[in-house]
Amino acid sequence: MVPSVRIAPSILSADFARLGEEVRAIDEAGADWIHVDVMDGHFVPNLTIGPMVVKALRPHSAKVFDVHLMISPVDSFLDAFAEAGADILTVHPEAGAHTHRTVQRIKGLGKKAGISLNPATPAKMLDYLIDDIDLVLVMSVNPGFGGQSFIESQLRKIEAVRKMIDKTGREIALEVDGGIDATTAPRAIAAGADVLVAGTATFRGGPGAYAANIARLRGA
Ligand code: DX5
Ligand code: ZN
Numbered sequence: 001m002v003p004s005v006r007i008a009p010s011i012l013s014a015d016f017a018r019l020g021e022e023v024r025a026i027d028e029a030g031a032d033w034i035h036v037d038v039m040d041g042h043f044v045p046n047l048t049i050g051p052m053v054v055k056a057l058r059p060h061s062a063k064v065f066d067v068h069l070m071i072s073p074v075d076s077f078l079d080a081f082a083e084a085g086a087d088i089l090t091v092h093p094e095a096g097a098h099t100h101r102t103v104q105r106i107k108g109l110g111k112k113a114g115i116s117l118n119p120a121t122p123a124k125m126l127d128y129l130i131d132d133i134d135l136v137l138v139m140s141v142n143p144g145f146g147g148q149s150f151i152e153s154q155l156r157k158i159e160a161v162r163k164m165i166d167k168t169g170r171e172i173a174l175e176v177d178g179g180i181d182a183t184t185a186p187r188a189i190a191a192g193a194d195v196l197v198a199g200t201a202t203f204r205g206g207p208g209a210y211a212a213n214i215a216r217l218r219g220a
Contacts, residue, residue, distance in 0.1 A: 006032035006195045007214050008066050008175065011057075012048065012146045013199035019053070020060045026202060027061040029210035030218075033088075035177070035197045036067045037143075038081070043072035043095055044144040051080040058085035068116065068177070068197075070143050071095060075102055082109040090114030090137050093125055103132050114175070118143065119151050123160040130168055135195075136161050140188070141178030146199040150179030155191045162192025185217050 009031045014022035023034055036054060041047040054067065067086035071077060072095035081089055089106045093099040093115060106113040114135035117125060119142055126136060138158050141148035158176060165172045175195035176188045185196055202213050 004194075005189055005218060006173075007202075007217050008033035008035040008195055008197045009202035009210075009214070010035040010037055010146065010177070010197050010199035012037040013203040020057060022203075022207075023057050023060040025207045026210055026214070027063055029207075030214045031063060031202075033064040033066040033195065034061055035199075036065060036086075037199075038067060038069050038071055039144065040071035043092070044070040046144045051077065051084040054081060054084035054086060064088060066090070066114075066175075066195075066197075068114075068137065069095070070116075075105065078102070078105050078109060082106075082111050086111060088112040088114055088135055090116050090135060092116045092118065092143075093121065093129075094118070099129065100132075103129060107132070114173075116143075116177075117157065117161075119154060123157050123164065126161065126164060130164055130172070131170075133172060135173040135175060136165065137175045137177055137197075138193070139178055140176050140180070140184070143178075148179055150181075150184040155187060158188060158191035158193050165192075180217065182216050 009026045039046045039048040064087045066088045068090045074091050074095040089111050103113045112134035116137035140150050140154040173195050176193040177197035180196050180198045181201040
């Protein structure tokens, strides 16, 4: 059974000069989680924010900080992001040689562990991880930038991951990230997603529009 949909605005599309205010604004506008995209200019072709920024943002919202780590190697930064106040730490299996160990480390830090699948990465990658994780993040764009178009083939992957999750009988979030708007959101939900990441579609129109933007995605 798919529980009600949660919306996780990606602050990648926020005004970085006013990041604290932006986090407060999306919190008040009804965001369920705050999605933080961490990029290293190496695993993905863009450079964003580190643990110090996560720590600085932490007092601005009590909502779940959903930290998407697009960095390699990733293991050496897990402790820093946990200490900075992340609630969920999501990693890409390609970002380290020992993903199982990485997941155990995240759980050892008392955090929820997520696995993110790039568009070319098969759902099968989850076979020996699914029993240990709390979240699967299906990338519906190639990671690195906001504002890209939704890759259709990922709907099939969402369906496949939904089946795997339901088979476990455990509560595992199925999150989709990239190109989510009022058109693609209902399709991702129909395929089985229950958390929608949205950067462009949340921050479009400035702070006055955030509540309506989030409500539109939720209603989708
Ligand atoms: C892409 C990031 C996404 C991105 C989504 O690498 O992981 O979270 O911000 O942006 P939109 O919603 O604009 O596609
Ligand atoms: Zn992301």
